[in-house]
Amino acid sequence: MNGSQRIPILKVGRVLVVPVQVDMDDQTVIGLQERILSELERTGARGVLIDISLLEMVDSFIGRMLSDIAAMARIMDARTVVVGIQPAVAITLVELGLELRGVDTVLNVDEGIKLLRAEFGAYGADDDEDDEFQGEWHSFGESRHHA
Amino acid sequence: MEGIDTTRLGDIYVRREADIVKVRERVRRLARQMRFDTTTQIKITTAVSELTRNIYEYAQSGAITLAVAFRRDVSNAAGLQITARDDGPGIDEASLRAIMHGQYSSPSGLGVGLTGTRRLMDEFEIESGAGAGTRVTIIKWLPPAEAAGVRGRVDALREDFNAEDSESAVEELARQNRDFVRILGELEEKREELERLNGQLTASNAELNEANTRLRELAEMREEFLALTTHDLRSPLTVISGVISFFTSGRLGELSPEQKNMVQMMERNTQNLIELVNDLLDAAKLESGTLQLELVDVNLRALVNEICESFVQLAREKSLTLVLEDAPPNLPNVVRADRAKLRRIIVNLLSNALKFTPKGGRVSMRVELAGDDLVRIAVADTGVGIASDDLPFLFDKYEQARHRATRGEKGTGLGLYITRQLVELHGGKIGVASEVGRGSTFFFTLPIMGTENVA
Numbered sequence: 001m002n003g004s005q006r007i008p009i010l011k012v013g014r015v016l017v018v019p020v021q022v023d024m025d026d027q028t029v030i031g032l033q034e035r036i037l038s039e040l041e042r043t044g045a046r047g048v049l050i051d052i053s054l055l056e057m058v059d060s061f062i063g064r065m066l067s068d069i070a071a072m073a074r075i076m077d078a079r080t081v082v083v084g085i086q087p088a089v090a091i092t093l094v095e096l097g098l099e100l101r102g103v104d105t106v107l108n109v110d111e112g113i114k115l116l117r118a119e120f121g122a123y124g125a126d127d128d129e130d131d132e133f134q135g136e137w138h139s140f141g142e143s144r145h146h147a
Numbered sequence: 148m149e150g151i152d153t154t155r156l157g158d159i160y161v162r163r164e165a166d167i168v169k170v171r172e173r174v175r176r177l178a179r180q181m182r183f184d185t186t187t188q189i190k191i192t193t194a195v196s197e198l199t200r201n202i203y204e205y206a207q208s209g210a211i212t213l214a215v216a217f218r219r220d221v222s223n224a225a226g227l228q229i230t231a232r233d234d235g236p237g238i239d240e241a242s243l244r245a246i247m248h249g250q251y252s253s254p255s256g257l258g259v260g261l262t263g264t265r266r267l268m269d270e271f272e273i274e275s276g277a278g279a280g281t282r283v284t285i286i287k288w289l290p291p292a293e294a295a296g297v298r299g300r301v302d303a304l305r306e307d308f309n310a311e312d313s314e315s316a317v318e319e320l321a322r323q324n325r326d327f328v329r330i331l332g333e334l335e336e337k338r339e340e341l342e343r344l345n346g347q348l349t350a351s352n353a354e355l356n357e358a359n360t361r362l363r364e365l366a367e368m369r370e371e372f373l374a375l376t377t378h379d380l381r382s383p384l385t386v387i388s389g390v391i392s393f394f395t396s397g398r399l400g401e402l403s404p405e406q407k408n409m410v411q412m413m414e415r416n417t418q419n420l421i422e423l424v425n426d427l428l429d430a431a432k433l434e435s436g437t438l439q440l441e442l443v444d445v446n447l448r449a450l451v452n453e454i455c456e457s458f459v460q461l462a463r464e465k466s467l468t469l470v471l472e473d474a475p476p477n478l479p480n481v482v483r484a485d486r487a488k489l490r491r492i493i494v495n496l497l498s499n500a501l502k503f504t505p506k507g508g509r510v511s512m513r514v515e516l517a518g519d520d521l522v523r524i525a526v527a528d529t530g531v532g533i534a535s536d537d538l539p540f541l542f543d544k545y546e547q548a549r550h551r552a553t554r555g556e557k558g559t560g561l562g563l564y565i566t567r568q569l570v571e572l573h574g575g576k577i578g579v580a581s582e583v584g585r586g587s588t589f590f591f592t593l594p595i596m597g598t599e600n601v602a
Contacts, residue, residue, distance in 0.1 A: 059196040088186035096263030
């Protein structure tokens with residue numbers, strides 16, 4: 001069985017939300033990468049939000065895979081945001097000298113959605129399919145305008 | 148490493164990719180047991196993850212050795228030492244220098260791995276050469292406060308580590324699998340048991356249904372039979388009693404005294420038979436709930452008078468005194484009742500009283516108010532009385548037949564049962580007070596305004 005099947009990929013509006021809740025072995029990470037890309041193709045989602053708040057360890061391999069996901073998603077016209085990095089994991093990543101190239105990192109899911117929403121707003125405002133998303137996160141859209 | 152003593156805790160072999168996750172888990176657990184803080188636990192785990200991945204990627208197999216390290220100097224420092232070794236292709240001196248100066252980057256992450264590992268740990272040592280395999284030793288020192296304590300816990304740490312080792316992930320899976328199989332088996336057994344019970348229930352349900360249907364059929368048959376027989380019995384009886392009336396009326400000529408006597412006997416017994424059949428018919432109707440009341444305004448005073456008068460002759464024949472006590476002036480003129488049924492009630496009580504009172508006795512009837520909306524009618528006699536044991540069953544069906552309380556007297560035993568049913572149909576209550584040898588008083592109440600209560 002492909003281990004990555006244990007990690008759900010949820011479509012919320014035009015964003016794929018990927019909550020990572022288990023320590024991933026390499027095959028799981030590779031499998032997840034493939035699934036995210038095929039979901040992007042299938043759904044035409046414009047954003048990928050990877051929640052790693054439950055992940056206790058990000059080593060160079062997992063870090064590089066996150067970078068790769070972001071790079072490939074970018075080619076498919078989607079933006080990737082990684083949210084919820086634990087402080088200890090962040091410290092470790094810095095000491096390890098690992099940059100998550102091409103990956104935006106924000107504190108939590110709300111901020112991640114806000115960021116992606118801002119991104120779409122720039123060139124996707126008249127997109128009908130966006131309505132569901134717009135309705136759900138309306139307040140964030142508003143506050144962005146005030147800011 | 149120089150100046151450092153180590154106590155080995157155990158090894159973890161790296162052969163499969165899944166072992167990387169296993170190493171991470173076990174090192175994380177060990178670091179926690181050694182009481183490194185959370186951030187340091189993650190640093191150590193990440194560093195080991197890098198080393199393990201290098202083993203898997205470049206040498207396919209190798210081993211991770213875990214040990215507790217003690218510095219031999221005055222600092223008394225203690226920490227976790229991890230050695231990663233493989234017999235892979237090794238790294239030549241030039242590449243190694245490049246790697247350690249951050250001038251090397253590989254597509255797989257190597258380079259960041261080794262330099263990063265050195266940054267994450269306190270001690271770092273690498274021995275490698277082309278074709279000689281690689282051996283990386285790293286140490287993380289505990290804070291001084293924890294270092295002192297760890298010396299005494301080395302055995303416990305080793306025991307923990309090896310206890311866990313005895314059950315590899317595969318064994319764990321196999322064990323879980325066995326548990327699942329066992330649970331599945333149990334579930335299957337339970338399901339079969341349930342199915343069996345369900346089958347039994349269905350079967351007994353069907354039996355019950357059948358028995359129920361059969362009972363209903365029997366009850367219907369019995370009622371039908373009763374209705375039919377009573378009807379079939381009544382028709383010839385009516386004819387007989389009609390014929391008898393021809394004799395008694397004298398239309399067939401004067402009868403001799405002996406003939407008259409016999410005709411009278413015939414008449415009396417036919418009358419008894421008619422009453423009996425009527426009782427049976429009424430009981431059947433009451434049973435099936437088809438007896439309906441026709442409520443009308445009944446002049447109770449007049450009805451009671453009329454009934455008493457009809458019994459005067461009989462009382463005289465038995466040398467009994469029949470007394471109708473004066474009704475109180477505030478007695479309402481009319482009550483709502485079914486006239487025929489009310490008559491039946493009173494007649495039944497009065498004829499019973501006359502029947503069970505020996506010569507010279509006294510039977511009296513009293514009508515009175517019992518509260519604002521009830522009248523109470525009581526019939527008292529100075530007869531044989533009823534044993535207190537028999538009182539509770541007096542108004543049950545076929546009571547007479549069962550208890551022989553009225554030995555030698557005629558009747559089906561249905562009289563009082565029917566009387567009670569009729570009283571209750573009217574919304575009243577019936578009762579009796581009695582003493583053996585002194586007589587009985589039967590009484591019933593009747594709502595003045597009547598009730599539509601249909602039993």
